[in-house]
Amino acid sequence: MDLQIALLLGQDGITNGAIYALLSLALVLVFAVTRVIYIPQGEFVAYGALTLASFQAGKTPGTLWLLIAAGIAVAILDLHQVLRARTLRKIPRIVGWNLLYPAIAAAVVFLLKPGELPLLAQIILALVLVVPLGPMIYRLAYQPLAEASVLVLLIVSVAVHFAMTGLGLLFFGAEGSRTPAFSDASFEFGLLTVTGQTVWVLGASLFLIVALYLFFERTIYGKALRATAMNRTGARLMGISTVMAGKLSFLLAALIGAFSGVLIAPITTIYYDTGFLIGLKGFVGAIVGGLGSYPIAAAGAILVGLLEAFSSFWASAFKEVIVFTVIIPVLIWLSLTTRHVEEEE
Amino acid sequence: MAPRLLLGIFLALVAVAPHVVSEFHVTLLNYIGLSALVALGLVLLTGVGGLTSFGQAAFVGLGAYATAYLSIGEGLPGWLSMLGGSPWLGLLVGLLVTAVVAYVLGLLTLGLSGHFLPLGTLAWGLSLYFLFGNLQFLGGHTGLAGIPALSLFGYPLKEGRSFFYVIWGVVLGAVWLSKNLLDSREGRAIRALKGGVVMAEAMGVDTTRSKTVIFLVAALFSCVSGWLYAHMQRFVNPTPFGLHLGIEYLFMAVVGGAGHVWGAVVGAAVITVLKQWLQDLLPSLLGASGNFEMIVFGIMMIVVLQRAREGLWPMLTRLVPQRSTPSAIEDAPALARKALPEPGKVLLEARSIVKRFGGLVANNNLDLTVKAGEVMALIGPNGAGKSTMFNCISGVDSATEGEVLFCGQEVTRLNSRQIARLGMSRTFQHVRLLPAMSVLENVAIGGHLRGSKGVFPAMLHLERMEEKRLLAEAARQVERVGLKDSMFEAAGSLALGQQRTLEIARALCADPCLLLLDEPAAGLRYLEKQALAELLRKLRSEGMGILLVEHDMDFVMGLADRVVVMEFGEKIAEGLPEEVQRNPAVLEAYLGGVD
Numbered sequence: 022m023d024l025q026i027a028l029l030l031g032q033d034g035i036t037n038g039a040i041y042a043l044l045s046l047a048l049v050l051v052f053a054v055t056r057v058i059y060i061p062q063g064e065f066v067a068y069g070a071l072t073l074a075s076f077q078a079g080k081t082p083g084t085l086w087l088l089i090a091a092g093i094a095v096a097i098l099d100l101h102q103v104l105r106a107r108t109l110r111k112i113p114r115i116v117g118w119n120l121l122y123p124a125i126a127a128a129v130v131f132l133l134k135p136g137e138l139p140l141l142a143q144i145i146l147a148l149v150l151v152v153p154l155g156p157m158i159y160r161l162a163y164q165p166l167a168e169a170s171v172l173v174l175l176i177v178s179v180a181v182h183f184a185m186t187g188l189g190l191l192f193f194g195a196e197g198s199r200t201p202a203f204s205d206a207s208f209e210f211g212l213l214t215v216t217g218q219t220v221w222v223l224g225a226s227l228f229l230i231v232a233l234y235l236f237f238e239r240t241i242y243g244k245a246l247r248a249t250a251m252n253r254t255g256a257r258l259m260g261i262s263t264v265m266a267g268k269l270s271f272l273l274a275a276l277i278g279a280f281s282g283v284l285i286a287p288i289t290t291i292y293y294d295t296g297f298l299i300g301l302k303g304f305v306g307a308i309v310g311g312l313g314s315y316p317i318a319a320a321g322a323i324l325v326g327l328l329e330a331f332s333s334f335w336a337s338a339f340k341e342v343i344v345f346t347v348i349i350p351v352l353i354w355l356s357l358t359t360r361h362v363e364e365e366e
Numbered sequence: 367m368a369p370r371l372l373l374g375i376f377l378a379l380v381a382v383a384p385h386v387v388s389e390f391h392v393t394l395l396n397y398i399g400l401s402a403l404v405a406l407g408l409v410l411l412t413g414v415g416g417l418t419s420f421g422q423a424a425f426v427g428l429g430a431y432a433t434a435y436l437s438i439g440e441g442l443p444g445w446l447s448m449l450g451g452s453p454w455l456g457l458l459v460g461l462l463v464t465a466v467v468a469y470v471l472g473l474l475t476l477g478l479s480g481h482f483l484p485l486g487t488l489a490w491g492l493s494l495y496f497l498f499g500n501l502q503f504l505g506g507h508t509g510l511a512g513i514p515a516l517s518l519f520g521y522p523l524k525e526g527r528s529f530f531y532v533i534w535g536v537v538l539g540a541v542w543l544s545k546n547l548l549d550s551r552e553g554r555a556i557r558a559l560k561g562g563v564v565m566a567e568a569m570g571v572d573t574t575r576s577k578t579v580i581f582l583v584a585a586l587f588s589c590v591s592g593w594l595y596a597h598m599q600r601f602v603n604p605t606p607f608g609l610h611l612g613i614e615y616l617f618m619a620v621v622g623g624a625g626h627v628w629g630a631v632v633g634a635a636v637i638t639v640l641k642q643w644l645q646d647l648l649p650s651l652l653g654a655s656g657n658f659e660m661i662v663f664g665i666m667m668i669v670v671l672q673r674a675r676e677g678l679w680p681m682l683t684r685l686v687p688q689r690s691t692p693s694a695i696e697d698a699p700a701l702a703r704k705a706l707p708e709p710g711k712v713l714l715e716a717r718s719i720v721k722r723f724g725g726l727v728a729n730n731n732l733d734l735t736v737k738a739g740e741v742m743a744l745i746g747p748n749g750a751g752k753s754t755m756f757n758c759i760s761g762v763d764s765a766t767e768g769e770v771l772f773c774g775q776e777v778t779r780l781n782s783r784q785i786a787r788l789g790m791s792r793t794f795q796h797v798r799l800l801p802a803m804s805v806l807e808n809v810a811i812g813g814h815l816r817g818s819k820g821v822f823p824a825m826l827h828l829e830r831m832e833e834k835r836l837l838a839e840a841a842r843q844v845e846r847v848g849l850k851d852s853m854f855e856a857a858g859s860l861a862l863g864q865q866r867t868l869e870i871a872r873a874l875c876a877d878p879c880l881l882l883l884d885e886p887a888a889g890l891r892y893l894e895k896q897a898l899a900e901l902l903r904k905l906r907s908e909g910m911g912i913l914l915v916e917h918d919m920d921f922v923m924g925l926a927d928r929v930v931v932m933e934f935g936e937k938i939a940e941g942l943p944e945e946v947q948r949n950p951a952v953l954e955a956y957l958g959g960v961d
Contacts, residue, residue, distance in 0.1 A: 058481055165672045171481050172418055176620060177671055179420065179613050184664025190656045301488070308485060338500040345489040352474040352486060 028213045030330040036219045036288065037302075038326020039226040040281045042319040044303025046233065047274040049310065049318050053250035054270040056171050057163055058312075060178040063300020064185035065151060065278025067293055070286035071189070072147040072279075074198035079136035083192025084150045085127055091157040092119040098160065119157070126150055140203065144283050148276065155275025156268035163271075164264060182297065189293035197290040200283075222284045229277065230319070246270060302329070302344060309351050321351075372686065380534050384527040392526045394642065396598060399533035402634035403591040405618040406540055406627065407584025412616065413624025414548065415580045416560040417476075420612045421487030424494040425464050425585045427607030429592025431498060432460030434510045434602045453516050457593045461586055468585035469578065476577045483581070491609045498604035509603025516597040529598050536594065537631070540587055543825040544627050547583070550824035550833060551810075551817045556580055558800060558811050564762055565798035569876065570786040570815035579821055588615075610660070614641075617667050623679030632678050637663070695806070695841040695853075698834040701816050703877050704789055706909035707773070709739030713880045713911040714759065714790075719768035721754050721935075728754040729765070730935045734913075736880060741902060741912045743922045743943075746932035747955060752915045753795050755932070756884055759913075760792045761785040772880070787815055791878035793869035795885050795915070801858025805849055805868055808857045810840035812875030843871040848897055863889035867898065880911040887921045899925050923947065931955065 044062055051059040068084055075082035096119040103111050126149055135146050162181050166173060204217030237243035248256040249266040257263055278300075282291065285299070302325050309321025325344060332343040384392050404422050412418040433456025467490075475486040499507045515524045516532065523529050547553050555576045558566040563573045596602050614637060622633020644659035652658055670677065707713065714736040721729040728751040736742045744752050757763040759770055761782035769778045777785050791812065799808050813836045819829035844853050847867045852860060857868060866886055873881055883902075887895050895918070902912055902925060916922045922929065922943070929946045931939040939949040946952055 058485070162668050169671075169675075170416070172412070172416060172484075173671060173675070175481060175484055176418065176616065177668055179616070180664045180667035180671070182664070183610075183613060183660045183667070187656075187658055187660030187662075187664065191652060191654065191658060191661070194654070195656065298492075301492070304485065305489070308482075312481075339496070341496045342493045342500070345493045348486065348489045349474060352478070352482065355482070356474060356477045 025212050026334070030334055031327065032213065032215065032219060034327035034330030035323060036222050036326070037285070037329060038323035039223055040285050040299070041303045041306050041322035041325050043226050043229060043277050043281050044300055045306035045310070045318040045322040046230065046315055047277040048300075048303055048307040049312060049315055050246070051270050051274050052307075052312050054246055055159075055163065055167070055267045056174060058171070058175045058178055059274060060175075060297075060300070061158070061182045061185050062274060062278050062303065063296035063298065064182060064189060065155065065275050065296065066282035066285065066299050067189055067193075067291055067296030068151045068154070068185075069147055069279030069282030070200065070291040070296075071193040071198055071282075071293065072151055073143055073283055073286060074200050074291070075193065076135040076138075076143045076147065077200060078198075079134075081130060082147075082150065083188070084154070085123075085130055087188060087192070088126060088150055088154060088157075089123040091154060091161065092123040095119045095157050095160045118153075122153065140201070147283060148279050151279040152272065152275045155271040155273075155278075159268050159271040164267065167263065167267060186294050186297065189296075193293050195293065197292040197295070198286070199290045200286040202287040218287050222288070225280070225284055229280070233273075242269060298341070302326075305344065305348050305351070308348060308355075311355055369686065377538075380538070384530045389526060392530055394638065396526055396530055396533050398631075398635045398638045399530075399537045400591045400595055400598075401615065401618055401638055402537050402631045403540055403594075404588045404615045405622065405630035405634045406537075406544055407587035408616055408619035409622075409624055409627060409630045410544060410547075410556070410580045411584045412619055413626065413629070414560070415556055415577060417577060417581065418484045418616060419487040419581070419584065420484055420609060420616060421471075421491035421494075422584065422588045422615045423607045423609065423612035424487075424491040425468070425588035426592035426595065426611075427494060427498060427602075427604070428464045428467065429457075429460040429589035430596040430602045430607070431504055431510075431592075432456050432463055432589075433593045433596045434513050435504065437514050437597075438510060438512055453514065453593070453597055456596075457590070460589050460593055464585050464589040465582060468582050472578045472581045476574055476581065487612075488609065491612045495604055495608045498607060505603070507604060509601060511601045513596050513600045513602070515600065523597075526598070529594075533594055533598070536590060540590075541627055541631070544583075546827045547821065547825045548627070550827075550829060551814060551819065551836060552576070552579070552821050552824045554803075554807060554811050555814055557803065561800040562798055564782075565794065566811070568760060568762060568782045568786060568792055568794075569811050569872070570783050571811070572783060583821075610657075614663070617663055620667065621670055621677055623677030625676060626679040626683075629677050629679035632682065636678065695837055696834055698831070698838040700842075701813070701835050701839050701877070704879065706879055707738040709737075709909050711738045712736075713738050713773060714913065715771040716755075716759060717769050717771070719755065719758055719765045719770070721751070721758055721763070722766045728935050729758065732768075732932070732935075732937055734759075734930060734937075736911045736913050738879065738911045739906055739909045740927040741906055741914060741925055743914045743916060743926035743929045744932065745916065745919075745922060745929060746938075749934075750932040751935040752932055753884060754935075756792065756795075756882055756913075756915060760790060760882055786876065789877075789879040790882065791873035791876040791880075792882035793866065793873050793884055793886060797862065797865045797869060799857045799865060799868060799872070802856055804854050805857050805860070806837065806840050806844060806853045808868060809844050809871045809875050810836055812843070812872035813839055814876075816875075816877060840871075840875050843875045844868075846874065847871040847901060848894075861889070863891070863894060866890070867894070870898075870901075874905075878910070880913065881905065883912065883914045883916075885915055885917065887916055887918045895921055 048059055048062055051057055072082040072084045096115055099115045103109065103115065130146065135143055158181060162177055163174065166177060202218040203221045206217035208215045237247055245261045246266055246269060248259065248261055249263055253263055303322055305325050306322025307318045310317035325347065328347060329340060329344050333340045336343065383395060404426060408422060433453055436456040436459055437453045471486055471490060475483040498504055504510060515522050517523060523532060548557065555566065555571040558571055559573060559576055566573050618633035618637045619630055621636055623629025641659050644662055648658040649655045712735055716732060716734040719729050719732040732755060744755065746752055758765040761777065761780050761784065764779060769776060772785065772788055772790060775788065777788065817832050817836050819832050823829040841853065844850060847870055849864060849867060849871065857865065860868065866889060870883065870886055887898060890898060899921060906912060914926065926943055929941065929943050930937055931946055931952050933955045938951045938955060939946050
């Protein structure tokens, strides 16, 4: 290996690592607020990327049908609840978000012919379809079990992952897709050639991280999420709805996931089940931070990216084995440094 | 119909099944048996122990690959080749490798919060799958073919029909072992895991060991399933050992009923048959090929967890009249008792205990002694730090500064399990018991340290004598605290006051010399309080030391020999009950100052 290859691998690693970092932030967020270990995060990566790829291929992505179906299911459950509790003033909102919004999205997709739109519009449209699935899935799968143990929520996560992977196969088929790069520019720094896509990924990741930081520090909703993460009962007594907090954290996670998918699709070929592995690498990062610390999780994720890049050079067949066994030294370190405190169940 | 009769019918059906159904269905039944074995391990782990693993398919893979590699015997290094060619060696090595891997994985994750084990097994399951696919000596993604057939007593088992008996024999054996294990002292320790680690440890249960035991058992069951699979298929490749299969095994356990041994068999049958059916139906329905049953399984799992978290087995058992609960407990020779110390001897001495939680000082410079044969009461307004003090003394938490001496031994840094072994037993302010278990079994957890038989005797039920003595002892304590009439009822069905009394029986079952009672009279009626006071007086006269936190002043003042009063983490008074009652600082703390 010479310096040029090392630089190239380093660039690769940091680019992928930045995306893992985004995902690890979402995972820490969801776990802190809802105690859900969010295995299906990776599916949003695949859905985001493949929805964009469908638009570019001039096809109607299956995620549109999923959005409509999930919307109807949520609307039925919520309307049932509302009619029973006689809180009729909530009806317009339920109908608006769960029935009207998917209908409008469908109309836009059919009228605009997304295949001919500029890339930016396609990306926005892909996010419009995929992101609302986050809170809808929270409503359907997790909300009825919000008070259950971490273990039960984890099993639900795995079940959601199962269903979403199967649906991904149904919607997008077994073939992989790659989308065109955001820009064809490349920059020379001596030995190092930096591609436009790398700049995009790093810039967008940095932007999202700063935006998240501002959201948590400066906005009332961000603070509500932090309060819920610290103490659910306390937050509820202060008038913060844990349902709202759950949906909001799933919305953010879906946004981060789908956007990561859009970012990574020009770099790696994405298959319906690729998201899972990408999401798990985010998890390795999140575990480095003990599922609690945002900056350590992000740093851990970038480390995972670098490790992956260099091990694909030295032992490409064992790339995944190496990446997932990193978790072992991390666990040793965690078990030596954390004093076990009993979970409240 | 009695459950025993149903079991007989089931066994008879298993015995005749291969002779009446088609070859195809025999194969299906074989697969159900193989999966049931894995799911059974997950029942122990998930439903009983409150842990879980997604990596069981990888353990199946270890079992299968170990025997494939060794029994084919090609390409073995020289020093191993003489051992090659034997499926039995394959089984042994597979079990050994599995045990080592599971032990190490458990060592790494079981001390951490509950969700690190599943995440660890997730990573391990993926890694092993990729490893199988990339190691050339294991045939890479194509796998290994030509695995010899198993032969028993010189009779080769080449057909599905003959193999059926091997598989189902092993499954039924594993069910028997698991049921025996759960119905034993070790089993109670395992079942106590779900009630939280704090209680189990305070009763002397080594919870990390109990967790490791069930994780190992689950892994070894999976390994045996893999060994059988390899010799049934006579061919292995990485596909059936991937992570998705690992998750499917978990689904089987949950759908069947993760809390019940037979749930594993039901779940394995349902998922295996459903998968077979959906794999035919869905691709033609959807017009594409792929594992679309995943969608159905995923949604089905969510519905099961939301609507029927106990799974199918309890629904099935509801169709059958319940086994009548035992009405009497067999008498057995009493367990050995520790000699109680001389009355008046200092049992417990806490010196200048300081406990800080961040900036909050919960206990500041507290001194406390309890002698044998006396009742010492610790009183004070809410938030005075009484329960914190209890936790520091009993090892549930450790003091920031100061030292605790128990029976002349420094115990400040010992954990609650080690302290329990020295003869201190306690109850909790917020009741910690296992609501689904009977009163008797809950109390028997307290006797954990008075038995010694381990996992293997328990699985084979070779420890029945000790078990009888433990249960008889538990029954005596239940009777002693006046809960005899509800001995076989679920602990969760008792009123709160009675649950507190149950905790006292549990603590007594440990044969302590010092008893720590955290608000034992709360929620009791007048007559029950009198009975409790009577019991405590009797224990005192036997020489037991009792440290008591209580809010009921009549109860305390009528019973205690000495009283310590705390406020804001500090001791404000100590002395005889009459003295304390007249102490101005105490009056001010309780009634407010007079301006």
